[in-house]
Amino acid sequence: MNILITGGANGLGRAITKILATKSNNNIYITYSKSKNNALDLASEFSNVHTINTNFKEIQSVDKLINQIPSLQLDVLINNAYIGEFLKAHFNKIPTEEFENSFIHNLIPTIKITQSCISSFKKRKKGKIITILSSALKNTPPIGSSIYVANKAYLQKLTHIWATENSKYNITSNCISPSFMQTEFTSEIDARIIENMKEMHPNKKLLTIEEVAETVSFLINSGGNLNGVDIVMNAGINI
Numbered sequence: 001m002n003i004l005i006t007g008g009a010n011g012l013g014r015a016i017t018k019i020l021a022t023k024s025n026n027n028i029y030i031t032y033s034k035s036k037n038n039a040l041d042l043a044s045e046f047s048n049v050h051t052i053n054t055n056f057k058e059i060q061s062v063d064k065l066i067n068q069i070p071s072l073q074l075d076v077l078i079n080n081a082y083i084g085e086f087l088k089a090h091f092n093k094i095p096t097e098e099f100e101n102s103f104i105h106n107l108i109p110t111i112k113i114t115q116s117c118i119s120s121f122k123k124r125k126k127g128k129i130i131t132i133l134s135s136a137l138k139n140t141p142p143i144g145s146s147i148y149v150a151n152k153a154y155l156q157k158l159t160h161i162w163a164t165e166n167s168k169y170n171i172t173s174n175c176i177s178p179s180f181m182q183t184e185f186t187s188e189i190d191a192r193i194i195e196n197m198k199e200m201h202p203n204k205k206l207l208t209i210e211e212v213a214e215t216v217s218f219l220i221n222s223g224g225n226l227n228g229v230d231i232v233m234n235a236g237i238n239i
Contacts, residue, residue, distance in 0.1 A: 004078065006110070017042055031054035129173040135177045
């Protein structure tokens with residue numbers, strides 16, 4: 001199985017790469033930008049992991065990846081990469097151009113990559129799209145997360161469109177919406193806030209990247225009837 005993971009060298013992406021690479025019949029293609037050493041370490045550890053340098057902030061870099069996609073004969077696309085911060089500032093204090101820049105650097109590359117993969121999937125009459133969202137779309141969003149949550153909400157609706165438009169081609173589109181995880185992406189959050197999150201969590205512990213990676217693996221192995229689904233991983237906080 002040929003799998004493309006955007007942002008597959010760090011944090012959650014790294015955990016997904018490692019769990020999928022343990023199966024020798026998988027070929028894993030991971031994109032990276034600033035995490036070259038991490039990407040090379042994964043490629044060194046697993047012979048079936050292949051690295052692709054892709055900077056979402058550069059159109060030419062994204063287009064270079066897109067030009068490669070037809071030759072990769074992909075079975076699965078995992079939309080995981082995100083550029084920017086989880087928490088920024090209160091909505092009314094964020095310059096409007098920051099919303100625009102984040103849209104251009106996160107959503108446009110994801111849209112272009114997914115369009116290319118769907119075109120490839122249609123020719124092969126099969127394919128799976130898995131998109132990482134956030135449980136903040138279900139729960140009360142954290143203060144300062146307006147840009148991040150807005151981007152994820154936009155993607156959420158697109159994933160539904162991908163599911164409904166392409167099911168007749170044996171292409172599925174599903175999402176995973178994990179609650180807060182400790183990664184490099186969230187490393188700047190105050191330790192006291194994290195301890196409070198643990199205390200408020202039903203399981204008294206935070207979700208791990210390995211737990212989410214296992215759910216990604218489950219979706220990859222699921223059948224065509226699981227389509228248009230958003231798996232919320234928050235221990236039932238929103239119930």
